[in-house]
Amino acid sequence: MDKPESGADLFKKTREFLEIFRKGEEFTQDLLKENERLRFKIVQLEEEIKAVKKGVDGSPVGELQEALKRAQEEKQALVDRFKEVEAENKDFASKYVEVEEENNNLANLYVASYQLHSTLDFTEVLRILQEIVINLVGSDRFAILLLDEVTNELTAVAAEGMDEKRIKKVKVGEGVIGDVAKTGESYFEHDVEGFKPAHELEPLVCIPLKIKDRIIGVLAIFSLLEQKSKKLNRVDYELFSMLAGHAATALFSSKLYSVSERKLTTIQGFIDLLSGKGK
Amino acid sequence: MAEYNFLVVEDSPTMRQLITFSLKRIRGAKIFEAGNGVEALKKLSENKFNLIVADINMPLMDGLKLLSIVRKDPNHSTVPVIIVTTEGADADKEKGMKLGANAYLPKPIQTNELLKTVRELLKIED
Numbered sequence: 001m002d003k004p005e006s007g008a009d010l011f012k013k014t015r016e017f018l019e020i021f022r023k024g025e026e027f028t029q030d031l032l033k034e035n036e037r038l039r040f041k042i043v044q045l046e047e048e049i050k051a052v053k054k055g056v057d058g059s060p061v062g063e064l065q066e067a068l069k070r071a072q073e074e075k076q077a078l079v080d081r082f083k084e085v086e087a088e089n090k091d092f093a094s095k096y097v098e099v100e101e102e103n104n105n106l107a108n109l110y111v112a113s114y115q116l117h118s119t120l121d122f123t124e125v126l127r128i129l130q131e132i133v134i135n136l137v138g139s140d141r142f143a144i145l146l147l148d149e150v151t152n153e154l155t156a157v158a159a160e161g162m163d164e165k166r167i168k169k170v171k172v173g174e175g176v177i178g179d180v181a182k183t184g185e186s187y188f189e190h191d192v193e194g195f196k197p198a199h200e201l202e203p204l205v206c207i208p209l210k211i212k213d214r215i216i217g218v219l220a221i222f223s224l225l226e227q228k229s230k231k232l233n234r235v236d237y238e239l240f241s242m243l244a245g246h247a248a249t250a251l252f253s254s255k256l257y258s259v260s261e262r263k264l265t266t267i268q269g270f271i272d273l274l275s276g277k278g279k
Numbered sequence: 280m281a282e283y284n285f286l287v288v289e290d291s292p293t294m295r296q297l298i299t300f301s302l303k304r305i306r307g308a309k310i311f312e313a314g315n316g317v318e319a320l321k322k323l324s325e326n327k328f329n330l331i332v333a334d335i336n337m338p339l340m341d342g343l344k345l346l347s348i349v350r351k352d353p354n355h356s357t358v359p360v361i362i363v364t365t366e367g368a369d370a371d372k373e374k375g376m377k378l379g380a381n382a383y384l385p386k387p388i389q390t391n392e393l394l395k396t397v398r399e400l401l402k403i404e405d
Contacts, residue, residue: 107300135297136293
């Protein structure tokens with residue numbers, strides 16, 4: 001049988017119970033404080049979320065996004081402009097090359113024309129014409145044939161790379177050379193590289209030398225220099241076209257001048273003879 | 280403005296005029312002309328040149344002989360020389376380059392090529 005509890009025991013148990021109760025109260029207080037702190041934290045976070053949501057629709061993130069969009073558009077515009085300028089530069093570069101080529105062509109034409117009309121000596125004109133064909137056209141074998149309107153034959157008066165005395169007379173209308181003299185139309189063999197002449201006097205290029213519609217001769221080119229043998233350039237055709245007129249005029253006027261000089265000398269001789277100066 | 284003295288040595292008046300005409304496009308260019316190597320040597324004894332353009336085939340003294348004399352002359356040994364010739368043959372080119380030519384242009388010369396070469400050799404801006 002249990003002994004009845006003494007007053008001291010009861011007091012001790014009461015104190016223990018009270019202690020447990022006090023600790024329970026403290027724990028409850030702590031839980032309440034933590035609960036309060038967490039609630040406060042939730043409110044704070046909710047406000048932050050609200051602020052962020054507001055920022056997406058207005059400032060400052062929205063403004064930044066707008067600025068970024070504008071910057072991207074500007075960048076695209078600059079890239080497009082850069083491409084345009086680059087294309088313009090390429091265009092200028094190709095135009096510059098064209099202008100340089102044109103300058104080259106004009107220089108050749110100017111010099112050829114200037115030289116052809118720089119003298120009235122027929123032999124000198126022939127020499128200049130040969131120089132032009134060698135140096136500006138780039139031919140190493142060619143002949144200049146003049147038309148005898150009485151016999152209707154073309155006779156070589158100068159040649160390069162061949163002996164002009166060995167070149168037979170060509171009747172107007174005979175072969176390519178005679179045909180050019182007859183029609184007054186230039187002849188060009190366009191396949192310069194693959195050109196295989198059937199005979200020695202088959203030209204690669206044949207130009208009529210004419211003053212208006214009057215044909216005074218032809219320039220027959222039989223071959224081009226090694227470094228020139230691939231093709232004829234635009235300047236070559238322009239040179240041929242220029243030579244057709246200018247060389248003819250220069251040759252014709254120098255020939256007329258030689259004849260008139262000879263006549264003048266003869267007349268002067270007669271005058272001197274008649275006036276007694278020739279004695 | 281920079282001045283450039285050019286010596287054009289060429290027996291053909293047509294070619295000489297063409298080369299002279301082209302070189303005049305360079306600002307400050309002063310052109311001296313000679314019809315052969317002997318005339319060129321006379322001009323060289325009287326002037327200083329920035330560049331010489333010489334034909335190979337010329338009477339009295341050809342371009343290669345002129346080039347070898349120029350390269351041995353202490354007064355002109357460093358002057359750039361451009362050789363121009365009708366021959367496209369590599370032999371002439373090799374001869375010229377061995378003798379100290381700085382560039383080689385075959386006839387028919389393209390004036391734009393000539394100007395490009397001159398500008399490169401003298402480091403002249405377009």
